[in-house]
Amino acid sequence: MSADGEALDEVTPERVRRVEDALAEGRNAEAKQLLEELSAVGQAAVLEQVSEPQRDALVGLLKRDLDPEVLTELDDEVRDDVLDQLDSKDIAAAARELETDDAASLLEDLPEAERREILAELTPDERAEIEKALAYPEDSAGRMMQRSLVRVPQSWTVGQVIDYCREAGDLPEDVYDLFVVDGSGRLKGSVPLGRMLRTKRPVPITELVDPDIPSVPATADQAEVAHLFRDQNLVSCPVVDDKGRLLGVIMVDDVVDVIDEEAEEDLLKMGGVGHDDMHANTVRTVRLRGVWLAVNLLTAVIASLVIGQFEGAIEKIVALAVLMPIVASMGGNAGTQTVTVAVRALAMGELTPANALRFIVKEIAVGGLNGMIFALLMGAAVVLWYHDWRLGAVIGAAMICNLVAAALAGTLIPIGLQKFGVDPAVSSTVFLTTVTDVIGFLAFLGLATLFLL
Amino acid sequence: MSADGEALDEVTPERVRRVEDALAEGRNAEAKQLLEELSAVGQAAVLEQVSEPQRDALVGLLKRDLDPEVLTELDDEVRDDVLDQLDSKDIAAAARELETDDAASLLEDLPEAERREILAELTPDERAEIEKALAYPEDSAGRMMQRSLVRVPQSWTVGQVIDYCREAGDLPEDVYDLFVVDGSGRLKGSVPLGRMLRTKRPVPITELVDPDIPSVPATADQAEVAHLFRDQNLVSCPVVDDKGRLLGVIMVDDVVDVIDEEAEEDLLKMGGVGHDDMHANTVRTVRLRGVWLAVNLLTAVIASLVIGQFEGAIEKIVALAVLMPIVASMGGNAGTQTVTVAVRALAMGELTPANALRFIVKEIAVGGLNGMIFALLMGAAVVLWYHDWRLGAVIGAAMICNLVAAALAGTLIPIGLQKFGVDPAVSSTVFLTTVTDVIGFLAFLGLATLFLL
Numbered sequence: 048m049s050a051d052g053e054a055l056d057e058v059t060p061e062r063v064r065r066v067e068d069a070l071a072e073g074r075n076a077e078a079k080q081l082l083e084e085l086s087a088v089g090q091a092a093v094l095e096q097v098s099e100p101q102r103d104a105l106v107g108l109l110k111r112d113l114d115p116e117v118l119t120e121l122d123d124e125v126r127d128d129v130l131d132q133l134d135s136k137d138i139a140a141a142a143r144e145l146e147t148d149d150a151a152s153l154l155e156d157l158p159e160a161e162r163r164e165i166l167a168e169l170t171p172d173e174r175a176e177i178e179k180a181l182a183y184p185e186d187s188a189g190r191m192m193q194r195s196l197v198r199v200p201q202s203w204t205v206g207q208v209i210d211y212c213r214e215a216g217d218l219p220e221d222v223y224d225l226f227v228v229d230g231s232g233r234l235k236g237s238v239p240l241g242r243m244l245r246t247k248r249p250v251p252i253t254e255l256v257d258p259d260i261p262s263v264p265a266t267a268d269q270a271e272v273a274h275l276f277r278d279q280n281l282v283s284c285p286v287v288d289d290k291g292r293l294l295g296v297i298m299v300d301d302v303v304d305v306i307d308e309e310a311e312e313d314l315l316k317m318g319g320v321g322h323d324d325m326h327a328n329t330v331r332t333v334r335l336r337g338v339w340l341a342v343n344l345l346t347a348v349i350a351s352l353v354i355g356q357f358e359g360a361i362e363k364i365v366a367l368a369v370l371m372p373i374v375a376s377m378g379g380n381a382g383t384q385t386v387t388v389a390v391r392a393l394a395m396g397e398l399t400p401a402n403a404l405r406f407i408v409k410e411i412a413v414g415g416l417n418g419m420i421f422a423l424l425m426g427a428a429v430v431l432w433y434h435d436w437r438l439g440a441v442i443g444a445a446m447i448c449n450l451v452a453a454a455l456a457g458t459l460i461p462i463g464l465q466k467f468g469v470d471p472a473v474s475s476t477v478f479l480t481t482v483t484d485v486i487g488f489l490a491f492l493g494l495a496t497l498f499l500l
Numbered sequence: 501m502s503a504d505g506e507a508l509d510e511v512t513p514e515r516v517r518r519v520e521d522a523l524a525e526g527r528n529a530e531a532k533q534l535l536e537e538l539s540a541v542g543q544a545a546v547l548e549q550v551s552e553p554q555r556d557a558l559v560g561l562l563k564r565d566l567d568p569e570v571l572t573e574l575d576d577e578v579r580d581d582v583l584d585q586l587d588s589k590d591i592a593a594a595a596r597e598l599e600t601d602d603a604a605s606l607l608e609d610l611p612e613a614e615r616r617e618i619l620a621e622l623t624p625d626e627r628a629e630i631e632k633a634l635a636y637p638e639d640s641a642g643r644m645m646q647r648s649l650v651r652v653p654q655s656w657t658v659g660q661v662i663d664y665c666r667e668a669g670d671l672p673e674d675v676y677d678l679f680v681v682d683g684s685g686r687l688k689g690s691v692p693l694g695r696m697l698r699t700k701r702p703v704p705i706t707e708l709v710d711p712d713i714p715s716v717p718a719t720a721d722q723a724e725v726a727h728l729f730r731d732q733n734l735v736s737c738p739v740v741d742d743k744g745r746l747l748g749v750i751m752v753d754d755v756v757d758v759i760d761e762e763a764e765e766d767l768l769k770m771g772g773v774g775h776d777d778m779h780a781n782t783v784r785t786v787r788l789r790g791v792w793l794a795v796n797l798l799t800a801v802i803a804s805l806v807i808g809q810f811e812g813a814i815e816k817i818v819a820l821a822v823l824m825p826i827v828a829s830m831g832g833n834a835g836t837q838t839v840t841v842a843v844r845a846l847a848m849g850e851l852t853p854a855n856a857l858r859f860i861v862k863e864i865a866v867g868g869l870n871g872m873i874f875a876l877l878m879g880a881a882v883v884l885w886y887h888d889w890r891l892g893a894v895i896g897a898a899m900i901c902n903l904v905a906a907a908l909a910g911t912l913i914p915i916g917l918q919k920f921g922v923d924p925a926v927s928s929t930v931f932l933t934t935v936t937d938v939i940g941f942l943a944f945l946g947l948a949t950l951f952l953l
Binding site for chain 1: 734756
C-alpha cells in the first residue's frame with residue numbers, strides 16, 4: 048500500500064535539484080537512476096521542470112529506456128522537444144507499447160515524413176491500427192477511443208462470457224463494462240461487470256443488457272464527449288460508426304484529461320495567452336503574446352484618439368486627466384466580471400437562448416446598481432478633493448453610464464461571438480475593454496465639456 | 501440505444517420555453533409532465549434556466565415527485581432556493597434515496613435547526629450514516645466518499661467472492677474494484693473486477709490483489725484527491741482512517757465534479773466574480789461584485805494620485821494625457837498574460853521552487869523583448885502623430901519599463917501570495933494592475949517631466 052499522497056509528493060523541488068546537480072556534476076548514472084525511481088507522471092513532471100538543455104541531456108541518457116507512458120504525460124511543447132531527441136526506432140518502440148489512442152496522439156503532431164518513417168518500423172497490424180485512429184479528426188471521439196474492449200455476441204449466456212474472459216489472454220486490464228453486439232457488429236447495449244458477477248451462469252446475457260446506454264459517434268468532438276460523461280456520470284462510453292457498429296470505447300481517465308484541457312484553455316484564452324505558453328521557449332512566447340498585445344495596442348490607441356478629441360477641455364481643467372482613468376478602469380473591471388460569468392456559462396451550456404434575455408436584464412440591473420453606488424462614492428470623494436460639486440456630478444454620471452455600458456457589452460459581446468461561431472473566450476475581453484475605455488473617456492470628458500466649460 | 505448526443509440536446513431552448521408557456525397559461529399538469537420526461541440532469545438544467553418564480557412554481561408542482569438526483573445536479577444557489585420550497589419531510593425522503601455523500605452535501609448548507617428537523621425524519625441508521633459524513637470537513641475525502649462498496653476478507657477464494665456477490669442483495673451497481681481487508685478491517689489492496697472474472701474459482705483472492713494501490717486519508721482535501729485521480733488515471737480510490745482501515749470509496753464521477761468546480765473557481769476568481777454568480781439574485785450579485793469593484797476603485801485612485809503629481813506637466817503638454825493610458829494598458833495586459841500562466845501553473849503544480857527562477861527570468865526576457873517591439877512601434881507612431889521625436893522616445897522608454905515591471909510583478913505577486921497561503925487566483929490581478937498603472941503613469945509622466953519640460 049503506498050503512503051497517502053505519495054504520488055503527489057514524489058516530485059519535490061529537492062528531487063528536481065538532485066537530478067540537476069547530478070547532471071551538472073557529470074554523475075549521469077545517478078541522474079538517470081533518480082529519474083527512473085519515479086512513476087511515469089513523476090518523470091514527466093521532472094522533465095517539465097528542468098531547463099531545456101538539462102531535459103535533452105536526460106532524454107539522451109534514457110533513450111530506449113524511457114517509459115513510453117512518460118511521453119503521454121508530457122505537455123505538448125515539452126513532448127515535441129523530447130521526441131526531437133529520439134530517433135524513429137525509439138519512437139516506434141514507444142508507440143508499440145502504448146494504447147492506440149496514446150500512440151496516435153504521440154504521432155499526430157510530427158512532420159509527415161518523420162511520422163511515415165516511424166510507422167514503417169511497426170508491423171502492418173500495428174500500423175493499420177494507428178493509421179485508422181489518425182484518420183479521425185483531431186480532438187474527435189475516434190481519436191480518444193481505445194480499440195481493446197470486451198465484445199460479446201447477444202446469443203451468449205453469462206457462463207459463456209465468463210469462460211471466454213478466462214480463456215482470452217489479451218483482454219484489457221481496465222474493463223468495467225462488456226459490450227453486447229448483434230451479428231453485424233451493431234452495439235445492442237452494455238453489461239456492467241458487477242452485474243454479471245452477481246448473476247448465475249445459465250442466465251442469457253441479453254437479460255442483463257442495459258440497452259439504453261449512451262454512445263457517441265466517432266466524429267463527435269471531445270468537448271461533447273466530456274459533456275456526456277459529466278452529465279451522465281459515465282465511466283466508459285462506447286464509440287460507434289454511422290451505422291451503429293461498435294468501434295471502440297472511451298474511458299473516463301481520458302475524459303478527465305479533456306476536461307482539464309478545456310478548462311485550462313478557457314482560463315488561458317481569457318488571460319490572452321495560448322495553450323502550453325508555460326513550456327514554450329522565449330522567442331515563441333514573445334511571438335504568441337505579441338499578437339495579443341498588438342490587438343490591445345489598437346484598443347488603447349482608439350481610446351486615446353477619443354481623449355485627443357478633448358485636448359481643449361483637459362488643457363482648461365487638468366483634473367479631468369487625473370480622474371479619467373478611474374472611470375475607464377471601473378468600467379473595464381465591471382465588464383470583465385460580466386464577461387467571465389457569460390463565457391463560463393456559455394461553455395457549460397448554462398447560458399442559452401432560453402435565459403439570455405433574463406441574464407442580460409440582470410446584468411444591466413447589477414451594472415446600474417453598482418454604477419450608482421460607485422457614482423455616489425466617487426462623486427463625494429471628488430467633491431472633497433477638488434471642492435467642485437459639478438465635477439463630482441460629472442464623474443458620477445459618467446460612472447453610471449460606463450457601468451451600464453459594461454454590462455451591456457459584457458453580455459452581448461460573448462453571446463454575439465458565440466452566435467457567429469467565434470470562441471467567446473478568446474476575443475471577448477478585447478472588444479469589451481474597447482467599449483469600456485471609449486465610453487468611459489467619452490462620457491466623462493464629454494459631460495465635462497458640456498457642463499464645466 | 502439512445503440517439504447520439506441526445507442527452508446533450510434534450511434541454512433545448514424550445515423545451516424550456518414550452519415549460520414556461522405551460523406555466524404562464526396555467527397548464528400545470530403539462531408543465532410538470534414536460535419536466536418529468538427529462539433525465540435528472542435535464543430537469544436540473546431547466547430549473548436553472550427558468551426564472552426564480554417559475555422555478556418555485558415548478559418545485560411546488562413536483563413536491564414529493566421531485567427526483568432526488570435532480571437536487572444533486574443543481575448549482576448551489578439554485579439548490580438552496582429549491583430546498584426552501586420543500587418541507588423537512590420531502591427533503592428527508594430525498595436524502596433517504598441518495599448515496600450518503602450526496603445526502604450529506606444536500607444537508608451541509610442548511611441552517612442547523614432545519615438540518616436537525618430533517619435528520620429526525622430518518623431512521624437511526626440512516627441518520628448515523630449522514631452524521632458520520634457530515635463530521636468530516638467540507639471538501640474532504642470523507643465527504644466525497646460513498647460507504648457502499650464490496651469488502652472481502654483476505655482468506656477467501658475467487659469462488660467464495662463470486663458466491664458472496666451473487667447472494668448479497670444490497671451491493672452497489674457501480675462496482676469496478678473489490679477491496680480486500682485483514683481481520684481488523686485494514687485495507688490490504690484491491691482486485692479489479694475484470695481480473696477476477698478471468699480467474700478460476702479455486703484461486704485465493706490474495707493472488708490477485710494489487711497491494712500497491714493508492715489510498716487517501718478521509719481528511720485529505722478534495723483538490724488533492726483530484727490530483728491523485730488525474731496523475732494515476734484512477735476510476736475509484738479507497739478512503740482509509742489514520743490506522744489504515746477501509747472507510748469508503750471515492751468514484752471518478754465525483755472527482756470530475758471536483759475538477760470542474762476547481763477549474764471554474766480559478767476562472768471566476770481571476771475575473772473577479774464568485775462561485776455561482778450566474779445563479780445568484782441581483783442584490784446578492786451587486787454585493788459580491790461590489791466588494792471587488794471597491795478594491796479596484798482603490799487601485800484606480802492610487803493610480804490617479806500618481807497622475808495628480810504631474811498636473812503641471814500635463815497642463816504644459818496635453819498630449820501626455822492623451823498617451824498615458826496606452827502605456828498603462830499595455831503593462832496591464834502583458835502582466836495579465838504572465839499572471840494567468842503563473843496562476844494556472846501554480847494550481848497544477850507545474851510552477852515550483854525548482855523552476856521558479858527560470859520562469860521569472862523567462863518572463864522578464866519576454867517582457868523586455870515585447871517591450872522593445874512595442875516601444876519601437878508606439879514610439880514611431882507618436883513621432884508621426886505629434887512630430888516630436890523626444891515624445892516618441894519617452895513613450896518608448898516608458899513602455900519598456902512598464903512591460904518589464906509587469907513581468908516582474910506578474911511572476912512575483914502570485915508566487916508570493918501562494919507562499920503566504922493566499923490564493924493567487926483571487927488577488928493577483930488587483931495587485932498587478934496597481935503596479936502596472938502606477939509604474940506606467942510614473943515612468944511616462946516622470947520621464948516626460950525630466951526630458952520634455
